[in-house]
């Protein structure tokens with residue numbers, strides 16, 4: 089690939105995604121607020137830069153994988169140096185899970201500098217990012233979607249396009265994370281029923297994961313619910329709460345009631361209040377067991 093690009097945000101996901109690009113043999117400039125997180129990438133050939141704007145070239149590509157809307161806006165809103173540096177012909181590929189309106193706002197603001205905004209949130213945890221097995225939802229201008237294709241091929245096993253609206257892929261992502269939250273709650277309640285009835289939850293979830301619910305979420309999260317290995321977190325509960333709140337907010341904007349999302353929000357909020365904000369998101373499953381008195 090002849091493009092130059094930078095990667096901004098080296099958290100649990102960003103480190104693995106940037107590594108895929110380094111391994112593809114491309115020169116990648118990386119920036120992270122906490123520099124130490126770039127160490128492994130630098131050993132593998134990435135170039136660590138001092139400021140976010142140093143990661144971007146005029147007319148080049150900047151990829152962001154930041155925690156939330158606030159962090160993204162802090163670095164990319166309005167006349168942010170990284171955006172003015174990208175300038176005409178520049179492309180920002182935004183891969184965080186954020187509100188659709190944030191994407192629409194950034195697309196408009198970037199355009200004032202001649203730069204494009206492509207929305208590309210991902211499905212898959214850090215281990216999927218490590219092995220290039222992410223699923224990527226994409227929306228934005230068709231020429232930007234085409235331009236980003238080699239990058240998505242390096243990071244993921246497949247891309248789904250949702251048209252020109254820069255917020256559309258965010259809606260798809262929020263739908264997906266809402267479904268995961270609902271599935272984890274459902275499994276946790278079933279596990280509590282099994283445990284309190286003296287039937288091992290592990291056996292019940294294993295059977296269901298191999299039969300009626302033979303799909304990655306029931307299998308992967310089913311294991312997490314049973315094993316209760318919540319640290320270190322692959323996806324922090326605070327970010328899980330953020331996603332459910334984003335889904336509720338996006339639903340409110342179009343007048344859609346989501347009672348199950350309200351329940352998932354309460355579970356995550358309660359988990360954070362119990363000191364589990366930096367545990368893996370799947371620890372929300374503890375709530376149903378605690379309510380049932382099965383620990």
Ligand SMILES: NC(=O)c1ccc[n+]([C@@H]2O[C@H](COP(=O)([O-])OP(=O)(O)OC[C@H]3O[C@@H](n4cnc5c(N)ncnc54)[C@H](OP(=O)(O)O)[C@@H]3O)[C@@H](O)[C@H]2O)c1
Pocket residue numbers: 097098099100101102120121122125153154155156158159162183184185186210211212213214322323324327331
């Ligand atoms: N983990 C998953 O399984 C998963 C899967 C799919 C999508 N996602 C989404 O991907 C995004 C990243 O998730 P993650 O798990 O990688 O999160 P993470 O490990 O918490 O990393 C967050 C990143 O954002 C940076 N950041 C936060 N606030 C900042 C600020 N104010 N200014 C500059 N940088 C800031 C952090 O910098 P520091 O290192 O300095 O803190 C770090 O690079 C989130 O939107 C998440 O919802 C996560």
